[in-house]
Amino acid sequence: MPSTEEERRPGLLERTFDRLLLRNTRVAAVQQVSERFRLIDLEGEALKGAAWAPGHKLQVKVAGPFTARTFTPIVFDVMRGRTRLLGYAHGAGPGSDWLRRVQVGDACQVFGPHRSLALGDLAGPVVLHGDETSFGLAAAVVAAMAGREGPRCVFEVESRAESALALQALGVATAVLVERRDEALRMQAASELWSQCSGDGTLFVLTGRAQSIQQARQALKARGVPGSRIVSKAYWAPGKAGMD
Structure with missing residues (x-):
């Protein structure tokens, strides 16, 4: 043996x-x-x-x-x-x-x-929708857009307090945090943000949980946002390991 x-x-x-x-x-x-x-x-x-x-x-x-x-x-x-x-x-x-x-x-x-996400030159406004696994991406986009208005973010999280600490350390300032268990509030917060941005050429970046991405994509398309302005990447799904 x-x-x-x-x-x-x-x-x-x-x-x-x-x-x-x-x-x-x-x-x-x-x-x-x-x-x-x-x-x-x-x-x-x-x-x-x-x-x-x-x-x-x-x-x-x-x-x-x-x-x-x-x-x-x-x-x-x-x-x-x-x-x-x-x-x-x-x-x-x-x-x-x-x-x-x-x-x-x-x-x-x-x-x-x-390569994982094709973000392009990030010349225009950016809205990020995701969760804790999206924080690193948000920080990278903030750095890439230095000197201009950074991305506007809405994240579904387990703990608002703990997530706020992480985003503060990363320099991500404009983020709405909604606890994951409150599904209706998360979609309401996302909808309010999208209504402010959907008509100005904004790039919508959807990452994190696969189910949330699917919901967000359907909601954006229902608002008339063209697919060319939506990029997405599922980082995880319940019961699945090794997604990236």
Whole structure:
């Protein structure tokens, strides 16, 4: 019977995958923003020169074999080889476990960055609809729109107080927070925001929970918003793991 150490040793296929496709980084900083939110800085020579734009994704190997979780980098310094992620430890699982235990100096392998959302040049107004998994994207868009009016956001969240702390740390100022259990209030808040913006060429960005995205897309189309002004990406759905 193999020992515990042998059971944990990566197999040939996993080692080959890691060597050929993953970038080696180290954890440069960890900041606990609240009970469940953590800001994590990764750095490494392998990140230098990477092709990145707001909305791109970075997959972090959190366990093995082939166990990764996807994050939306807030910033990506391709000259220094450094990026910042916001993690949300929302329950039990490999991703949340990694967020709770990660420490400065830890080795970390990543895959990407890769294109996830096609946001374009962000030249016009932007409205974001999402949840806690969308906060990193919101911060990236705020940074990309520096010097102009930033995105207007409505987020469904588990805790308004904890989410407000995370958004404050990220510099995301214009956000409406509605607790997830209040479905009617969430749609009302989104509808009020859309009514202020739907006629001015606004880009509507829908991310987070798959069901909420579907509802939001249907509501926007019912208002006459053309599909060309709606971009979406489901980050998660109840009962499904590994979505990005």
